[in-house]
Amino acid sequence: MAHQENIPFTPSGKSFTAVAINTAAKAGEWIKSKLGSHTTLSLKYSPQDLVTEVDKGSETMIRKLILTHFPTHSILGEEGVEPGPEASAKALTEMSGAEYLWIVDPIDGTTNFVHGFPFYTVSIALAYKGEVIVGVVYDPSRDELFVAEKGKGAYLRGKPMKVSGEAKLTDSLLATGFPADREGALPLNMAGLQHLAPKVRNVRIAGSAALHLAYVAAGRLSGFWEIGLNSWDTAAGALLVQESGGQVTDMEGNPYSLSIRDIAASNGTIQQDLLQELKAAATIGS
Ligand code: 2AM
Numbered sequence: 001m002a003h004q005e006n007i008p009f010t011p012s013g014k015s016f017t018a019v020a021i022n023t024a025a026k027a028g029e030w031i032k033s034k035l036g037s038h039t040t041l042s043l044k045y046s047p048q049d050l051v052t053e054v055d056k057g058s059e060t061m062i063r064k065l066i067l068t069h070f071p072t073h074s075i076l077g078e079e080g081v082e083p084g085p086e087a088s089a090k091a092l093t094e095m096s097g098a099e100y101l102w103i104v105d106p107i108d109g110t111t112n113f114v115h116g117f118p119f120y121t122v123s124i125a126l127a128y129k130g131e132v133i134v135g136v137v138y139d140p141s142r143d144e145l146f147v148a149e150k151g152k153g154a155y156l157r158g159k160p161m162k163v164s165g166e167a168k169l170t171d172s173l174l175a176t177g178f179p180a181d182r183e184g185a186l187p188l189n190m191a192g193l194q195h196l197a198p199k200v201r202n203v204r205i206a207g208s209a210a211l212h213l214a215y216v217a218a219g220r221l222s223g224f225w226e227i228g229l230n231s232w233d234t235a236a237g238a239l240l241v242q243e244s245g246g247q248v249t250d251m252e253g254n255p256y257s258l259s260i261r262d263i264a265a266s267n268g269t270i271q272q273d274l275l276q277e278l279k280a281a282a283t284i285g286s
Pocket residue numbers: 045049078084105107108109110111176177178179180181207208209210226228229230233
C-alpha cells in the first residue's frame with residue numbers, strides 16, 4: 001500500500017474500479033433525486049425492515065450498468081434476495097462459486113432515506129474468487145465517494161485515506177447499529193452499547209453500516225461494530241478499512257470474509273480491546 005501523497009488516484013485494474021465508481025455515482029445521484037418522493041413503502045422481514053421502489057429502481061439500474069460492461073459476471077444484490085438472515089446466507093452460498101461476483105446494496109440506510117435523514121449510501125463491491133478486490137461507497141448527500149482497490153489503498157476525492165490514531169478505548173469514537181432483526185441481533189447490539197458506552201469517548205448510531213465503515217477508513221471514527229449484517233452491507237466498507245490501514249474481523253478476531261454477519265472494524269490499534277469488551281458484553285446479552 002505505498003501511497004504517493006501528491007499523486008491523484010486514477011482507477012486501474014481492467015476498469016472494474018471505474019465501472020464501480022461510475023455506477024455508484026449514477027445510482028446515488030438518482031436516489032438523492034427521489035428523496036422525499038418515494039410512493040411505496042413495504043415491510044420485508046419485520047416492521048423495521050423497509051424497502052421502497054427507489055431501492056428496487058436503484059438495484060435495477062446498477063445491475064444493468066454492471067452487466068453492460070461485464071455480461072458474464074454474477075451479481076448479488078439486496079433486493080434480489082428473500083428477506084431474513086437464512087435467505088441471505090443461502091444466496092451468498094449459492095453464488096460463492098462465481099469467479100467475479102458483484103455485491104450490491106442499492107441503498108444502505110433505507111430507514112434514513114425514508115425519513116429524510118441524510119446518511120444513506122450506495123455500496124458496490126467486486127469479489128474475485130471470494131475475495132473483495134474493489135469496494136466503493138458513495139454518499140450522495142455530501143457527494144463523497146470512498147473507493148478502495150485491494151493492495152492499492154483507499155481514496156476519498158483522490159487523496160489516500162488513513163485510519164485514526166487513537167490507541168485507547170477511552171479516546172475512541174465508536175459507532176454501532178441496529179439492523180432489522182429485533183430478536184437475535186438487537187439484544188446483542190444493545191448489550192455491546194451498554195457495555196462500551198461508559199468506556200469510550202462516545203458512540204454514534206447513524207444507520208448505514210457501509211458509511212460507518214467508510215468513516216472508520218477515513219479516520220472519522222475509531223471503530224465500528226454491529227451484529228447481524230449481510231455481505232452487501234459490509235463488503236465494500238471492509239475493504240475501505242483494510243486498505244486504509246485498519247482491521248476488520250468477526251467477534252472472534254477472524255479476518256473479514258463475505259460470510260461474516262457480525263463485524264468489528266477499527267483503526268487496528270484498538271481492535272483487541274474492542275473485541276475483548278464485545279466478548280464481555282455478549283455474555284450479558286445472550
Ligand atoms: P439497509 O438500510 O440496507 O437495510 C443499520 O444498522 C444497518 O443495518 C444498515 O446498514 C442496514 O442496511 C442494515 N440492515 C437493516 N436491516 C437489515 C437486515 N434485515 N439484515 C441485515 N442488515 C440490515
